[in-house]
Amino acid sequence: MTATAQPSRIRVQPSFVRYQYETAYDEMFSAPGVPREHYQALHRTLLGMPQEELLKRQQAADLTFLHEGITFTVYGSKEGTEKIFPNDLVPRIIPSIEWAKIEKGLTQRLTALNMFLRDIYHEGRILSEGLIPRELVYSCKHFRREMRGLNVPRDTYVSICGTDLVRLPDGSFAVLEDNLRVPSGVSYMLANRKVLKRVFPTMFRDYGVWPVDHYPQALLATLRSLTPENCQYRQDPTTILLTPGVSNSAYFEHTFLAQQMGIELVEGRDLLVHDNVVYMRTTAGLRRVDVIYRRVDDDFLDPLCFRPDSILGVPGLFNAYRAGNVTLANAIGTGVADDKAVYAYVPEIIKFYLNEEAILPNVPTFLMTNGKHRNHVLQNLEKMVVKAVGESGGYGMLIGPHSTAQQREEFRARVLAEPRNYIAQPTLSLSCAPCLIDGEVESRHIDLRPYILMGEKVTLVPGGLTRVALRKGSLVVNSSQGGGSKDTWVLREGNGEDRVAKITSFERKAG
Amino acid sequence: MLSRVADSLYWMSRYLERAEHTARLVDVELQLWLDQSPETGAGRWRFLLEGLHAPGAKGAVDAAKLMNALVFSRTNASSIVSCIATARENLRHVREQCSSEMWEQLNRLYLDVMQTNPDEAWMLKSHGFFRAVQEGAHLFQGITDATMSHGEGWQYIQLGRYVERTDTLASLMEAHFKRNAQPADQVVESAEYLEWVALLRSCLAFEAYCKAYTAEIRPLRVAEFLILTPEFPHSVRFSVDRINAALHVIGDLTERREKSPTRIAGRLRAQLSFSQIEEIMGQGPHSYLENVRSECAAIHSAIHEIYFDYPIESEMAS
Amino acid sequence: MAYSVRHITRFRYEPAVRESVMEVRLQPRTDMRQRCLSFSLDVTPRANIMVYRDFFGNAVHHFDIPGQHEVVEVAAQAIVEVLPPTPSLATYACDWEELDERVAEGDYWEMLLPSHFARPTELLEKLRAELKLRRQGNPLELLQELNTELYESFEYAPNTTKVDSPIDDALEARRGVCQDFAHIMIALVRQLKIPCRYVSGYLYHEDKVKDRSPAGATHAWVEAYLGEMGWVAFDPTNNLPGCERHIRVAVGRDYADVPPTRGVYKGEAASELSVLVSVAPIDAPEPEELPPVMVIRSKPLNSASSLALDHQQQQQQQQ
DSSP, X not given: OHHHHOTXXXXXXXXXXXXOOOSSOBSSEEETTEEOGGGHHHHHHHHHSOHHHHHHHHHHHHHHHHHTTOEEEOTTOSSOOEEEOOEEEEEEEEXXXXXXXXXXXXXXXXXXXXXXXXXXXTTOHHHHTTSSOHHHHHTOTTOXXXXXXXXXXXXXXXXXXXXXXXXXXXXXXXXXXXXXXXXXXXXXXXXXXXXXXXXXHHHHHHHTBOOOTTHHHHHHHHHHTTOOTTOSOTXXXXXXXXXXXXXXXXXXXXXXXXXXXXOEEEEGGGEEEETTEEEEEETTEEEEOOEEEEOSOHHHHOTTTSOTTOSSSOTTHHHHHHTTSSXXXXXXXXXXXXXXXXXXXXXXXXXXXXXSOOSSOBOOOEETTSHHHHHHHHHTGGGEEEEETTOOTTOSXXXXXXXXXXXXXXXXXXXXXXXXXXXXXXXXXOOEEEEEETTEEEEEEEEEEOEEEESSSEEEOSSOEEEEEOSTTOOOOOGGGTEEEEEEEEBSSTTSHHHHTTOOSOOOOOX | OBHHHHHHHHHHHHHHHHHHHHHHHHHHXXXXXXXXXXXXXXXXXXXXXXXXXXXXXXXOOOHHXXXXXXXXXXXXXTSHHHHHHHHHHHHHHXXXXXXXXXXXXXXXXXXXXXXXXXXXXXXXXXXXXXXXXXHXXXXXXXXXXXXXXXXXXXXXXXXXXXHHHHHHXXXXXXXXXXXXXXXXXXXXXXXXXXXXXXXXXXXXXXXXXXXXXXXXXXXXXXXXXXXXXXXOTTSHHHHHHHHHHHHHHHHHHHTOTXXXXXXXXXXXXXXXHHOOHHHHHHHOHXXXXXXXXXXXXXXXXXXXXXXXXXXXXXXXXX | OEEEEEEEEEEEEEEEEEEEEEEEOOSOOOSSSEEEEEEEEEEESOOOOXXXXXXXXXXXXXXXXOSOEEEEEEEEEEEEEEOXXXXXXXXXXXXXXXXXXXXXXXXXXXXXXXXXXXXXXXXXXXXXXXXXXXSOSOXXXXXXXXXXXXXXXXXXXXXXXXXXXXXXXXXXXXXXXXXXXXXXXXXXXXXXXXXXXXXXXXXXXXXXSOOSSOSSXXXXXXXXXXXXXXXXXXXXXXXXXXXXXXXXEEEESSGGXXXXXXXXXXXXXXXXXXXXXXXXXXXSOOOSSOOOOEEEEEOOOOOSSTTTTSOOOBOOOOO
């Protein structure tokens, strides 16, 4: 027993003294000082663990991240472009019943969005019936005319999706945005889990948490299920991951996933197209490629078809794609369905194609093309979040309550100049969760990005990436804007309380 | 395996070998420097530059500046720090091809050398630094052998290491024989003794040499040991054998056995295994070593043309 | 009227380049107003030619040349029959209300929204004010007037603008080539909420008629959607309505959608592009002298970084 063997050392338990209770939904506490059932064991563990021990574990975790090179790249900063993605040791816990609803809701949503994409690139029923204005779709900068009439395997345009969910003050989940182009962050989900299992092994086991480690296999199976019909050897299609290269912010993730799936990680310059077939340059000569998990944006994929100045792409790739000789996942042109203005129509899209009500609601959204909405928003800018429709990663955003008068004027002018480019949402108070800040437990805003795979079947890995706005009071969770992440535990059954009752004290190394 | 990946692994390995080699040489030189008068010391720095085939500084050489150029300079692509940074950069591009232990080790080595602050006092206690670089490189090599599957990628790492080693060894000896023209089969005198020991130490060969020939230093034997011994890892013969072995495996794996790199390497190997040291010393070790280096360069180009950057149309036809 | 069209494009690179990938839009369209009776395409060095139809229904041929080469030559030969225009066009002329209704019913947004080259700018706004362009009279007459006004307000001047010049260059100088005329007219017509598209093709030059645009080159003009009349052609460069002399190859939102050739290659090279176009009635004897060849030279692109080794784009200027 080390605790009593060193009586001279002062032990300070982390307190919740600095913990703030806000109007937002609190993940851990139902009332000040009263943890929700599924958080009780964690709460006890935290209270029982000496501060120095917590700090030590956090440092060990940080070191793991640094040594394994789990980093991301920040654009626009001169030195130290590689940073560790900050992780927080306090897990976020989701009871199984809540997860079940999320799972159903996201499956429904992605099914409908895929049908929507198939429709707008073919018959355009939803457009001719006037449910979505044609103009809205055609003016979307991610709409790809080149995709019209082109068929994709299994009619699956989006096979890899990461949807951002937030928890509203009443405790219900709502969709904040869909990421249907090249969603990232899944490697952090896996890395967080790996670290947390090392840091809290006993508590993790006793809580009964669904594993997430099979994500890479599920991803590979999804990709393979999309093999083009022209592939001569369907049993063993050559699947590769196409990365923009080492300077990309998500490069770590690309290498990680390629390694975990056991597939080649290629750059555009490794590939070439000859007679509508894609080859990669290997030491044993050219090898035909069948499925490309591409992490390169549409614009840069093929300089012949899209941006001519792209040096990341493969000239002629789109022609090979059109000819059905290669599959791209996600398909080209999926960005039209995660356009923030199209987002506003998703509940109607679900109704139109599936004849169902959306299980997961949207966040109220004002379209700036609508005069009434626009006036309302411009009169209440200080209460609104204004977003550029084609941007992601927290760029091009105005957060009303945290903005200066000058910023608001700037955005007012931008909205008036290009209403199609902006939407607004009322400022949401994202839910709060306990985080370890300098050895103290404090409350920070979080969201949730579960990852959905759609190929032969739909796979959701239980949990996802819980992103944390590490700056006090901040609502921006993006890694590029000072966000971090934490592990997300989806409980196998019940709320975990019965299984964790036996954890009485903090975890400690034997001896 | 992707050509680009093979290329990166090969270069990563070459750069790391180069960093280790430079660290060894500078370390040995620094030890010698402590034993010598300032004048002799200044001359030695020039030898060091020649041995490394680095752009030679004419006239007086400032030890601190030179040290900085060889060890820390980022403008000199062959400085130890540059080499480690480039090796890491190459590995970073192909991280998914190596084990995470390998990456962690090289990354740690990189972070360590980047943190070193070369102030005045540093030079005197630099031994620890050079040891750390050499140990870091050896550790990386050990980790590589222990954790990476010995497939095609591993073979390119071997190839890079031994192509680099053959070349640097030959350069070092070439420079050494040029300025130490003692009779080949006589025991060297105390004035030159240190020079020859330094050469052996620079190749980590002093102890092994003593075991084979006792501590009696004769140029002929040193040359034989460093050029023709098949068992010693820092001999030319050993390195060329490894190049051959790696090229054969790669040739089999890629079904390109008949191609030129294998042929050139085989030729060089045959030459080394049938050479007599008396012959080599008779015709002058200089020209022999020069030939080794040019064959080595030819192997390098052939690897590049057959595996890394081949013309596509030739592949299309087949 | 039937024509025989030859269009030869030759790229010369110094030093040699490799891995050229190229797309061409050279096959005349077959639709209500014309029929492409035969078409052949020859590429040197030899390459497999593949074809697809793009989203505007244009035939696109493409090929790649993996090995080293100094020259790429693309030779297209077509026989096209152009049908005479409908005699009493004006009888179908619709009014604004009817036009708006039809546009709302159909799928015309592509040709109404701003596109890469045809987009509103301050200078365009100035021109619009100057021409007092607004909805009045009937749409057909308004566009006929606009066609003439543009012809009169702008000077035809070859080589004053480049293939990728924005319309502001031509608007500023009040002169340009057919591509600029077309883009300016498209941007103006779309502001009137009339769908309008870009047409690339050839104009047959008769001896007796003096056209501004030169023979021996490709040409560009516009088509506006006017309800029951369908897509009606206007050629502001030559102050012509669409006629039997216009041979249509491709339609799109603007030039960016339908360049006659588009390509990418690897290597850093200076390039020279020469183009030869000849259009003759099918029953006419082969001309003894071919029209002059247009030549465009360009220096190698400076690669911005060591990575930017590959890539250069070649497009050809139209007149």
